[in-house]
Amino acid sequence: MQLTVSAEEKQFREEVRTWLSENVPKDRLPPIGEEHKAFLKEWQKKQFDGGWAGIDWPREYGGRGLSIIEQIIWFEEYVRAGGPDSGCLFVGLKHGGPTLIVRASEEQKRFHLPAILKGEQIWCQGFSEPGAGSDLAGLRTRGVIDGDHIVVNGQKIWTSYAQLADYQELLIRTDPEMSKHRGLTWVIGDMSLPGITVRPIQSIDGEYHNCEVFYDNVRIRLKNVVGQVGEGWRVAMSTLSFERGTSFMHFQLELSHAIDELIRMAGERKGRDGRVLIKDDAIASRLARLRGEVAALRSMTYMAASRGSRQEMPGPEGTYLALFYGEVVQRVMAAAMDVLGPDSLMFDAHDCEAWTHRYLRTFASTIGGGTSEIRRNIVGERVLGLPRDSRA
Ligand SMILES: Cc1cc2nc3c(=O)[nH]c(=O)nc-3n(C[C@H](O)[C@H](O)[C@H](O)COP(=O)(O)OP(=O)(O)OC[C@H]3O[C@@H](n4cnc5c(N)ncnc54)[C@H](O)[C@@H]3O)c2cc1C
DSSP, X not given: OOOOOOHHHHHHHHHHHHHHHHHSOSSOOOOTTHHHHHHHHHHHHHHHHTTOSXXXXXXXXXXXXXXXXXXXXXXXXXHHTTOOOOGGGHHIIIIIHHHHHHHSOHHHHHHHHHHHHTTXXXXXXXXXXXXXXXXXXXXOOEEEEETTEEEEEEEEOSOTTGGGOSEEEEEEESOTTSOTTSSEEEEEEETTSTTEEEEEEOOTTSSOOEEEEEEXXXXXXXXXXXXXXXBHHHHHHHHHHHHHHTTTHHHHHHHXXXXXXXXXXXXXXXXXXXXXXXXXXXXXXXXXXXXHHHHHHHHHHHHHHHHHTTSSSOOTTHHHHHHXXXXXXXXXXXXXXXXXXXXXXXOOTTOTTSHHHHHHHGGGGGTTTSOHHHHHHXXXXXXXXXXXXXXX
């Protein structure tokens, strides 16, 4: 593992820092809706025009063609500069685009990848269904081949940002006679096609992150299949390896910033006894432990990136980072509520970057992209080599 920083990387960090300090939007990210979408599209276009989109994406598709180490430097500086959350751009940038890079045809890559980087295409992920979340291979949304189209009928659920999306990573069953991991197909779904109905679901923080999506005889051209018909499980595993591997890297690094901010707050806010909170041993030791956990997470992120720089896709080791992150972020945000005390109840539903919002969102961090139990199974089986889960 190589963790020293080269002169070029130092220079790169300086350039990133300067550009971000001059360009990061001053306004807060609006809550999910058309304004949120317009805000992020404009910001993404600005990054693209400045040459800062897709740091580790190939140059021929609009990226910078640099390594994951430069990508991490970008994330670190982005967090430091207070850049907005990726919001509705998350799927396209963090796992939709990366899946296309490793699995799509040349025509598909040329059409979609530059448009994702320019903020012209918003993507969502249509994998989970009622009854097929952890057991993803049990999905039932049906695709029947009819000439040069696939006709799709069925339902997806928990589809983040579907109400704003232009395209979807859509996983469907094209051959019900095959065993459940076979006969699946990964297809690029155009969200504007006739027969698609999107119904947003309100989340605990009052926002509409997730949706139900219904498909009624939706005709998708066969040329939108990624890989081959029937090869969907293999393509979906690529998507999940990015989703569970590198997609949270930005959030993992952001946590270092959050814990420092929390310690600063605890040094200023007073408890009921009139002393600043950090003088309370229980609070100080809790924050110290969290800071240690966050530092460990950051080091593990670097280690994974260093290993990942030599392979096409993140390996299953990325899952222990997702597992650890999902649980640590919950502990950090719970501590934030205690430091804020009664002020945490002053909840502004429109300020989605506020601590209380972030706290409420962390309930999902041990569910979305695979629950903690599923992540433990993956770490047990594929990293530690323990016997397989007999139910899978
Ligand atoms: C904020 C958020 C965003 C999401 N966004 C998307 C999205 O954009 N697209 C998408 O397709 N999906 C999305 N999801 C869905 C997510 O992938 C599923 O919720 C997740 O995979 C769990 O599936 P489930 O909800 O059906 O729960 P279930 O699979 O029914 O699980 C219920 C419980 O049983 C446990 N369990 C199940 N199987 C096992 C096992 N084999 N061993 C041990 N325990 C087990 C689980 O850990 C869990 O505690 C999102 C979810 C959230 C919370």
